[in-house]
Amino acid sequence: MASLPQPIADLIGTLSRLPGIGPRSAERLALHLVQSDASEVKQLAETLVNARERVQTCSICGSLTEQSPCTMCSDPRRDAALICLVERPTDIISIEKSGTFRGKYHVLGGKISPLNGVDPEDLRIGELESRLTTEPIKEIVIALGTDVEGDATSNYLAKRLARPGLRITRIAHGLPAGSGLEFADELTLTHALAGRREME
Amino acid sequence: MHLAHLRLRDFRNYPRLDVDFAPGFHVLLGDNAQGKTNILEAIYLMATLRSFRGVGGSQMVRHGQKGYFVGGKAVGQGEHEIKMYWSTAERKLSLDNQPVRKLGDYFGALRVVIFCTEDLQLVKGPSRARRRFIDLLLSQTYPSYLPLLQRYAQALRSRNALLKQRTPDDAALESFSNELVKLGNEIIRMRVELIPKLSPLARLAYRRISNDAEELRLEYQPSVKKDFVVELAQSRRREQTYRSTLIGPHRDEILLQLNDRSAAQFGSEGQKRTLAIALKMAQAEYLTGIHGSAPILLIDDVMGELDVKRRSGLLPLLERAHHTRGQVFMTCTEENWPRELGRDLQRWEVKAGALKKL
Numbered sequence: 001m002a003s004l005p006q007p008i009a010d011l012i013g014t015l016s017r018l019p020g021i022g023p024r025s026a027e028r029l030a031l032h033l034v035q036s037d038a039s040e041v042k043q044l045a046e047t048l049v050n051a052r053e054r055v056q057t058c059s060i061c062g063s064l065t066e067q068s069p070c071t072m073c074s075d076p077r078r079d080a081a082l083i084c085l086v087e088r089p090t091d092i093i094s095i096e097k098s099g100t101f102r103g104k105y106h107v108l109g110g111k112i113s114p115l116n117g118v119d120p121e122d123l124r125i126g127e128l129e130s131r132l133t134t135e136p137i138k139e140i141v142i143a144l145g146t147d148v149e150g151d152a153t154s155n156y157l158a159k160r161l162a163r164p165g166l167r168i169t170r171i172a173h174g175l176p177a178g179s180g181l182e183f184a185d186e187l188t189l190t191h192a193l194a195g196r197r198e199m200e
Numbered sequence: 201m202h203l204a205h206l207r208l209r210d211f212r213n214y215p216r217l218d219v220d221f222a223p224g225f226h227v228l229l230g231d232n233a234q235g236k237t238n239i240l241e242a243i244y245l246m247a248t249l250r251s252f253r254g255v256g257g258s259q260m261v262r263h264g265q266k267g268y269f270v271g272g273k274a275v276g277q278g279e280h281e282i283k284m285y286w287s288t289a290e291r292k293l294s295l296d297n298q299p300v301r302k303l304g305d306y307f308g309a310l311r312v313v314i315f316c317t318e319d320l321q322l323v324k325g326p327s328r329a330r331r332r333f334i335d336l337l338l339s340q341t342y343p344s345y346l347p348l349l350q351r352y353a354q355a356l357r358s359r360n361a362l363l364k365q366r367t368p369d370d371a372a373l374e375s376f377s378n379e380l381v382k383l384g385n386e387i388i389r390m391r392v393e394l395i396p397k398l399s400p401l402a403r404l405a406y407r408r409i410s411n412d413a414e415e416l417r418l419e420y421q422p423s424v425k426k427d428f429v430v431e432l433a434q435s436r437r438r439e440q441t442y443r444s445t446l447i448g449p450h451r452d453e454i455l456l457q458l459n460d461r462s463a464a465q466f467g468s469e470g471q472k473r474t475l476a477i478a479l480k481m482a483q484a485e486y487l488t489g490i491h492g493s494a495p496i497l498l499i500d501d502v503m504g505e506l507d508v509k510r511r512s513g514l515l516p517l518l519e520r521a522h523h524t525r526g527q528v529f530m531t532c533t534e535e536n537w538p539r540e541l542g543r544d545l546q547r548w549e550v551k552a553g554a555l556k557k558l
Contacts, residue, residue: 021463112363112372120372148354148379185304186344 004192008034057089062107062124064089074103079103081138085128085157087111087145093141103141106131111144111153120156132163139167146173146191201276201311201493202527203243206536209269210262213553214239221547223525225518229532229558230550235530238356239550240314242270245528246282247312247496248336249303254318257286272310273461276493280309288370304343312396313484313503318474323456323464330454336485337398341490345390352383356445363443380448381428386387387449388422395454398482405481409506410474414458423451474510477502481517492525501531541552 003009015027017138033041057063058070072167074093082103086092092105092170109124131137142157144150158168175184176190182191208217213235228236241260244252251260261268265285274280285292293300300306312331321329338345359376362368368449400416424431424447435446456463456475463475497518504516518528531550547558 046467112367114358114372114376120369125286148351148376150357150360152358152372152375152379155378156371160371185347186342186414187347190344 023094031127057107060069060127061105062109063105065100077102078175081136082141083131083135083137084141085156086142087150088145090099103139106140108144108153112156113149121162123153124138125160126158130163132161132166137166139169142168142170158172201274201491201496202525203310204274204275204279205273206239206242207269207271209243210265211268211270212240212262214238215262215553217553217555219555221527223527224546225528225530225544227530227532227556228548228550231533234550235553236550239555240316240500240529240531243272243310243496244312244314244498245270246272246274246284247274247310249284250345252314252316252318256271257291258288260286274310275294275304276311280307284556302347304346307339307346308343311487311491312498313337313480313487313495314498314500315477316498316500317479317502319480319502320472321471322476322479322481323467327330327451327453330456331450331452333479333483334391334394334454337486338394340487342390342526345387348383348390349387352380352387352449356448356450360444363439363445366517377405377429377432380445383430384424384428384448388424388428388452389418391422391449391452393452397527398486399518401485402478402482405485405517406474406478409477409481410471414471415456415460416445416475416478417460419455421453421455423447423449423453429436477510477514481514484517488524490513494520494524496526497528497530499530507511 003053004012011033012026015021015029016023016157021029029056033044042055055064056066056068058065058073059068061070062072063070063072079102082101083106084095084101084103085106085108086095087108087110089107092107095101095105104152106128107124108123108128110118112118112120119139128140139158142154142185144154145190154170158170172195174188175181176197202223204223205238206217206219206221210212210216228239230236244250245260257268267285267290269285271281271283274282281294281296283292283294283297291548293306295306295309322333335345335349340351355376355456359373359380362373362376395418399416402418403416406414430447431447432445438446456479458467458471458475464474467475483495484495520526549558550555
């Protein structure tokens with residue numbers, strides 16, 4: 001069987017390292033690219049390089065931005081007393097879409113995961129601690145996932161960040177909005193019951 | 201509950217099989233190595249996603265083939281269509297043509313209890329065998345138990361990984377300890393509730409099938425005696441030596457006692473055999489009590505090992521499964537099939553990977 005020319009094989013190898021791209025997809029993409037217009041491919045390459053060069057992480061909150069500090073950190077209309085702590089930069093987009101949070105953010109960059117060799121020191125906790133000394137922060141809202149590692153990390157942060165005059169809260173989890181009880185699994189219902197509230 | 205249809209492709213020695221089963225009592229007759237037990241294995245696999253022979257997927261693929269398919273239609277309160285495919289490259293599981301995302305939603309579509317020679321491990325084997333028995337029973341009755349158990353296992357693995365580091369971060373360790381305790385206490389609570397309900401059922405079953413007057417008792421011996429938090433903290437020093445979590449529900453034991461003496465240590469071979477069957481009968485009774493309909497009983501050659509007296513103790517259970525429109529599958533060779541079971545048997549001949557109604 002004739003093998004692919006070396007440049008194509010290299011391209012497949014590079015592409016298959018991208019998240020969500022398996023060997024099959026990588027092969028399809030590579031074969032598509034080498035048969036497209038040279039100008040189109042050049043444009044794609046430039047866009048890639050351009051995006052990578054212009055995007056950086058914000059030196060304060062850790063979100064993805066063109067200029068550091070990012071627009072959210074430098075926006076005076078945002079409540080500087082309120083910080084929402086998220087795992088990844090993309091979580092900010094999810095929360096921003098809801099349009100209800102008017103504070104600032106801090107990206108942790110992961111969660112404590114002994115099985116993947118992620119220690120507390122690998123996360124941006126030190127950066128948050130120094131923000132606590134320089135910014136007028138009154139409340140930290142922990143918005144991490146509810147798997148075992150998310151729960152353990154939230155636990156850890158609540159202890160480590162505790163200081164007088166600082167409120168540490170965690171976003172509620174329970175029933176998804178607009179659905180009936182029959183669609184919730186037992187664990188979710190248990191949490192929802194435990195976190196019940198007085199009717200206003 | 202009964203299995204109305206079974207479909208196999210390249211499963212064990214079956215290249216292809218499509219067969220309809222009515223409710224009632226099915227006897228699978230045939231010589232050795234014709235594929236009788238493989239039918240039971242396929243049904244058990246659909247119910248629990250495991251082989252009761254304790255083997256992995258690759259051993260269930262027909263020789264020289266890439267993967268196996270097992271499918272079926274379970275009729276209980278509703279009808280459920282189960283399809284599973286396994287190969288080294290991919291695994292698929294669907295319920296009513298929807299891919300299964302959470303196993304907790306899947307278990308319960310088909311409930312079975314198996315009686316097989318491996319049951320003896322429940323008495324003779326390590327405590328893991330008995331925990332697994334209890335865990336399966338709780339998963340079959342409480343949909344929230346399995347996710348809980350999986351979360352606990354995840355917390356345990358994470359905590360053990362931390363303990364294996366050269367200098368574990370104490371604060372990180374503590375946050376995983378909190379998770380472990382929170383989840384572990386819930387598991388312990390559910391096990392504590394189950395055992396006293398199961399113990400009298402097992403005692404009755406034992407009395408029905410045994411010749412002797414021993415009293416069987418199940419006793420839950422949690423690894424945590426009083427307070428998980430305190431005891432976990434106390435075990436820290438030993439944890440440093442062993443570099444793993446030494447107490448918690450993953451170390452629980454379920455003691456089987458005959459006249460207040462350990463059955464594993466003091467029981468005779470015959471008593472152990474009877475005890476293993478009694479536990480399985482208790483499982484079936486318990487499931488029937490909770491769900492209102494009997495689980496499907498799979499009986500692999502166990503009858504052959506029992507004397508007539510003990511066999512007759514098993515009969516009421518089998519007959520009741522029959523009356524409540526349940527289903528029983530039983531493998532036998534021609535010599536040892538239990539003639540005392542009467543006329544209502546549906547007999548199948550199993551020969552070289554094919555089924556023929558007799």
